[in-house]
Amino acid sequence: MTDTPAIADADWWRQAAVYQIYPRSFADANGDGIGDLRGITSRVPYLRSLGVDAVWLSPFYPSALADGGYDVADYRDVDPRIGTLDEFDAMVAALHGAAIRVVVDIVPNHSSNEHPWFQAALRSARGSAERERYIFRDGRGDRGELPPADWPATFGGLAWEPVGDGQWYLHSFAKEQPDFNWDNREVRDDFLKTLRFWSDRGVDGFRVDVASLLVKDLTEPLPSQAELDAIDRDSGVHPLLDRDEVHEVYAEWRAVFDEYDPPRTAVAEAWVDSPARRAKYASPAGLGQAFNFDLLTADFAAEPFRRIVADNLAQSAASGASSTWVLSNHDVTRHASRYGLPPLDGRAGVKQGVEWMLAGAPADGIDRERGLRRARAATMFLLALPGSAYLYQGEELGLHEVGDLSPEDRQDPAYHRSVGQPEWTYDGLGRDGCRVPLPWTSTGSSFGFGPDGAHLPQPAWFADVAVEVQEDDPASTLTLYREALRLRRELQTAETLDWDDALSHDDVLVFTRPGGWTNVTNFGDEPVPLPEGDLLLASTAIHDRRLPGDATAWIRRP
Structure with missing residues (x-):
């Protein structure tokens, strides 16, 4: 299809508002309880009214759902429970017709163990071409009965799984997610085919999952975990992560992206430790942009917010990319709940105890009202920044985390594999609480998600925050997002800001964008006077031109 003029700009991504859709939980058109592509297409008018520039789809590929779709069995098809390729084409056409770009998740570090290549590897002998597409190694011991190394997997247990013939395969995540061998030319070429x-x-x-993990050095003898822990992760030579050679892969990807007009874009999910390492993924010669997740570990306070913004704007200037800003996604606690919890102290959006939201009600220290106030203020702060803003489905409704899911209902391997050892991931709750299907209506078996139930139970309080409830409410969070996104598109100019140090202080941050667009955020408890100018929007009611605590206002200054 020919691009509409509104989305033909090659630099559209630099300051885009991108809305993440978790397809299985967005909208269900066929009534099987699982969100699908036709459901997304049916909600294009909603997305257009919201005012986003692009949608990012989490994996929709065939998958056994060992990890919410991030275990891909076929990279060039659609899970039949979610739709068909024809329905994908219809969805893209509908979104493009609404001047909304489409970004898809690509998962290159590992496949599903049901992928035809991996099944062929299991049927083949050691040393075969089929096994060379993945990372197989001989086990230790007389019969290979011991793992090749003592490395832990992200989702618990060992990162090595035996296949019964003395060999083991590497899986950085769940055992159902075997790692590809990116030294294999066939693997590299197949992903180029997928990109095209x-x-x-x-x-x-494309959003590139765990972009820093692909290339590995598994020269024998394999190091122990203790030896790995002693290696500088910023060196570019760590055997398992963020190796310099990974950028050779992304240079090939960039060549494919640049075959198209406008060029295809990419953003790396790269959990690396230094700005210099992150900048490599954001290079124009590589993926072009990399997520900064720093606000996910920041408490709602002026000092960390200012430091993070200043650091990341400097990084983007150095790399030539634009900054990316994130407050919620499919992997972390929704920020409306996070900001109502005790301080994070640098932990990445974690859950803080199984009891903290029993039955959807405040418990164990959570302050839901304050959390939502702060979430609205933080979102307006984020949307005023230069760079691209990534929003997660449901945050525009002010949704809190659903914390009272039963063990039987939970689907996330991060939950099931952390039972008895909650200290290593997500404090034992997993990620299902932010993946519960959205409420569109205040009634019905699934609050309008679909004709029948939903694949994860929805709480009763969803009735009070459904789209139809908020649609015409001028004070609703949905209305705030729509107006903020409308103004943002109108006001965005150059990718710069100027801090107003005369008005900023310990609890207040004030910055101005080109054209006199000023953001004032009060992180404290006491109201502060607003500067002169026209009040464009505020995250809460304003009286006597004084901005309450936990609030943000936008001013057009003379």
């Missing part, structure tokens, strides 16, 4: 496949179908960009 989706680009040819109109996809505008």
Whole structure:
């Protein structure tokens, strides 16, 4: 399809508002309890009214759902429970017709263990071409009965799984997610084919899952975990992560992206430790942009917010990319709940105890009202920044985390594999609480998510925050997002800001964008006077031109 003029700009991504859709939990058109592509297409008018520039789809590929779709069995097809390729094409056409770009998740570090390549590897002998597509190694011991190394997997247990013939395969995550061997030319070429496949179908960009893990050095003898822990993660030579050679892969990807007009875009999910390492992924010669997740570990306070913004704007200037800003996504506690909890002290959006939201009600120290006030203020702060803003489905409704899911209902391997050892991930709750299907109506078996139930139970309080409840309420969070996104598109100019140190202090941050657009955020408890100028929008009611605590206002100054 031909791009509409509104989305033909090659630099559209630099200051885009991107809305993340978790397809299985967005909208269900066929009534099987699982969100689908036709459901997304049916909600294009909603997305257009929200005012986003692009949607990012979490994986929709065939998958056994060992990890919420991030275990991919076929990279060039659609899970039949979610739709068909024809329905994908129809969705892209509808979104493009609404001047909304389409970004899809790509998962290159590992496949599903049900992928045809991996099944062929299991049927083949050691040393075969089929096994060379993945990372197989001989076990230790007389019969290979011991793992090749003592490395832990992200989702618990060992990172090595035996296959019964003395060999083991590497899985950085769940055992159902075997790691690809990126030293294998066939693997590299197949992913280039996948990039072209989706680009040819109109996809505008790619979000690259765990982009820093692909290339590994597994020269024998393999190091122990203790030896790995002693290696500098910023060196570019760590055997398992963020190796310099990974950028050779992304240079090839960039060549594919640049075959298209406008070029396809990409953003790296790269959990690396230093700005210099992150900048490599954001290079124009590579993926072009990299997520900064720093606000996910920051408490709602002026000092960390200012430091994070200043640091990341400096990084983007150095790399030539634009900054990315994130407050919630499919992997962390929703920020409306996070800001109502005790301080994070640098932990990445974690849950803080199984009892903290029993039955959807405040418990164990959570302050839901304050959390939502702060979430609205933080979102306006984020949307005023130069760079691209990534929003997660449901945050525009002010949704809190659903904390009272039963063990039987939970689907996340991060939950099931952390039972008895909650200290290593997500404090034992997993990620299902932010993946509960959205409420569109205040009634019905699934609050309008679909004709029948939902694949994760929805709490009763969803009735009070459904889209139809907020639609015409001028004070609702949905209305705030719509107006903020409308103003943002109108006001965005150059990718710069100036801090107003005369008005900023310990609890207040004030910065101005080109054209006199000023953001004032009060992180404290006491009201503060607003500067002169026209009040464009505020995250809460304003009286006598004084900004309450936990609030943000936008001013157009003379």
